Amino acid sequence: MSKESRKFKVPDALANVYDFANTQDVRHFTHFGVEHPQSDELGGPKQLADWMQERGLGRDAGRVTPAMFETALRLREALRAYLQCEPAERRRNKDVLGALDDALAPFPLRVEARAGRGAILSAARVDALAGLSTIAIELHDATLLGTLDRLKMCASEECRRVFFDRSKPSTRRWCMSTLCGNRMKTRAYRERQREAK
Ligand SMILES: [Zn+2]
Numbered sequence: 001m002s003k004e005s006r007k008f009k010v011p012d013a014l015a016n017v018y019d020f021a022n023t024q025d026v027r028h029f030t031h032f033g034v035e036h037p038q039s040d041e042l043g044g045p046k047q048l049a050d051w052m053q054e055r056g057l058g059r060d061a062g063r064v065t066p067a068m069f070e071t072a073l074r075l076r077e078a079l080r081a082y083l084q085c086e087p088a089e090r091r092r093n094k095d096v097l098g099a100l101d102d103a104l105a106p107f108p109l110r111v112e113a114r115a116g117r118g119a120i121l122s123a124a125r126v127d128a129l130a131g132l133s134t135i136a137i138e139l140h141d142a143t144l145l146g147t148l149d150r151l152k153m154c155a156s157e158e159c160r161r162v163f164f165d166r167s168k169p170s171t172r173r174w175c176m177s178t179l180c181g182n183r184m185k186t187r188a189y190r191e192r193q194r195e196a197k
Contacts, residue, residue: 057131
């Protein structure tokens with residue numbers, strides 16, 4: 001979990017998936033005259049190692065290699081593409097599912113009996129990338145809990161922030177309706193006005 005996941009009340013069981021997907025910030029809207037700067041928390045292998053360390057996912061198992069870093073970026077790309085689909089589409093979009101399945105393949109899991117926890121999933125990898133297996137574990141657990149469908153990507157193409165939908169009917173489309181929702185509605189209104197002329 002992180003400050004961001006706490007602030008937006010993301011369940012702890014999905015906090016790493018949420019943070020990992022949002023390490024890529026592609027927001028480029030203008031708010032109060034200032035354009036939001038795009039950024040990537042995972043600029044290279046070292047940043048990935050630091051990111052895992054900050055979340056207690058680090059392993060004392062050597063350094064993150066460039067190949068491991070590529071594996072991590074592929075997982076993030078496939079995860080973001082999956083979250084961009086509406087929940088109903090996620091179950092039938094074979095391209096998106098296939099890409100996520102391929103991207104998860106390097107993160108095999110095992111069932112581990114652990115004191116105080118019972119039998120839980122844990123990483124089968126033992127190298128520097130093992131900690132990222134927590135993404136696979138959280139996706140699995142959230143599927144069982146039914147909370148994965150509530151993790152969505154903002155429908156605004158200027159935003160694409162991943163958010164957790166806490167609304168009762170689970171129909172939210174924007175990370176913040178006051179910002180992204182209004183911006184999209186204003187634009188749709190202007191477009192309609194233009195077409196009507
Ligand atoms: Zn948004």
